[in-house]
Amino acid sequence: MIQMKPAGLALHGVVKRFGPTEVIPPLDLVVVPGELCVLVGPSGCGKSTLLRMIAGLEEVTAGRIEIAGRDVTHAESAQRGVAMVFQSYALYPHLTVRQNMGFGLELAGRPKAEIREKVDAAAAILRMTDYMDRKPKALSGGQRQRVAIGRAIVRQPDLFLLDEPLSNLDAELRNEMRVEIARLHKELGVTMVYVTHDQVEAMTMADKIVVLNGGRIEQAGRPMDLYRDPQTAFVAGFIGSPRMNFLNGAALGEPSVHTWGIRPEHLAISPTEGDWPATVELVENLGSETLVHLQADGIGPVIVKLGRDATFETGGHVFLTPDPSAVRRFGADGKPLRR
């Protein structure tokens, strides 16, 4: 049977430089055992580099990495007890699904019966039993993804690393696999570090989200904490879809506020009365919700999200009212202003 003993992960002052360019400035991070930690951030912010350092595929320029309390900064990948799922899946094209999944155990010289048993168990968990003798090129994207995950499961790692595992799948499959991975995490009770640039994945899956920007941690915390209480304007803009409306404080009569933020769902819309007069520019009807793009007079473009089906005439005049308790104000340094 497949059983894991989840391990904690700790990074202490980890730095990565490629020649003169510092991709990761000193960074500290703790992932507690059994947690699903999502590293999220825009493309090129150093997520993969960080993950690869944890996996031992990239040298650490400075700092210390601990897995399960053991210093592994200079340990070989294979000695770290980690398994990694690559964005490209990295399935061995010349091996069948079964051989792909059992490869790690086979290299470790485990008995055939044990390999077979574990591979079968992983295949059952992933519902891949019917495809075990196919080569990767005869599989669909979602099936390849499962094999890549299966290969990681079979090795019973203490720590799972996933680098944008869903980015090559179409939207529907992505949703399905998202649920699947979250389910696996619960069933196996394993520690996962999951990298993505998609904040929806981060919000729906994570126990803890770590928002990275330019190699630095902007904020780390539970998804709803980040949503409700963003510590920087970057996090406020990155978490939540559609993104928070950022307005100019001066235009709203608050000159000390650099960025005045309100989420689209925290604006009320009314045809007759409200704080800001606005013109409807575009209405996106998604069925269960409606996105209204407006131009607020003297303020700028604003998006409003309504949790219902609604009809507005393009070019029509309406009034907007922000929920005062939901307003987030940020200074020029991107830090929140308290008042």
Place this chain on the structure above:
Amino acid sequence: MGVATFLGRRAGGRKASFTDWLCYAYLAVAFLTIALPVVWLVLSSFKPESELTQYPPTILPNAPVLLEIEGQPRPLPAYTIEGREGVFGLRAQVGRIAVLIDPHPPHEQVRVEATTITRLAEPHLEVSNYTEPLTARLSAFDFPLFLYNSAFVTIVATILSVVMNSMAGYALSRYRFRSRMGFLLLVVFALMIPQTVILVPLFLVVNSLALYDTLWGAILPVAATPVGIFLMRQYMLTLPEDLFEAARIDGGSEWQLFWRIAVPLSMPAIAVLAILSVIWRWNDFLWPLIVLQRSENYTLQLGLNAFQGEFEVQWHYLLAMAVLSLLPVTLIFAFLQKSITGGIATTGMK
């Protein structure tokens, strides 16, 4: 695809265009220049010795018609004479005068100008060109032994070549070490130096290693080739790095990464290398000629040389054995043609 449609293939369009015709013409010329000597070789290998020196040369294998004539010690070749009925046996030809004998009594002798007589010949395959060298153990030509030597050199050199070149190619494509570029440049430079230039130093090295006049002396110096290293490196560069990283995380050692991932995925390039190596080693003449001295170490190509004696060349045996020595490589090409061209296409080698 039938032969006709295969031969009639066009670049596109319903009618063959100018470029199609140009293409056909080029291919036809290329085919003829390559195929004609081989066809000529095969046809000639079935001709009796006397036919090979016949002037003007005959195309198909013929044998002269011989006439048993009473009173003559041996059969005489049959000729017709311009302006006369019947067939005559040629007894002698001295300068421009030919002396012929009528096979019918009273065996009249005829003297005519040599230009007025025409030889009679009939189709004939001289199979003994093949069977005699193979069975009769002619003094200097021990076919089974030479075949064994050739096969040994070819197979061992090819195995070594594949192993060494793919390992070198792997290191040059996967490992980042100082002077990696330097090594590669060295290999590329070595590509540009013809073998004849390094023949003497190579010989000195082989001699000082006590490999002179051994089969290993013919094998080892040619096992690692610049072409092979370059080919394997270029191919292995195209393998995705992710696979090796995944295998590393899976706990693979360096050797396992090479053996379990790089080698199976480089099979197209390895096939090309193996086939090229077989062809090179099988046809190799110059280096074995220099390094192998005793005839029991001769390869087939050197053995063929034995038919070229000091005073005469036994062309009929030489040609027949040359045809035999072509067979293995031809068969390899015929059966592995697809994987060779496929492999060359994917390795980007021409």
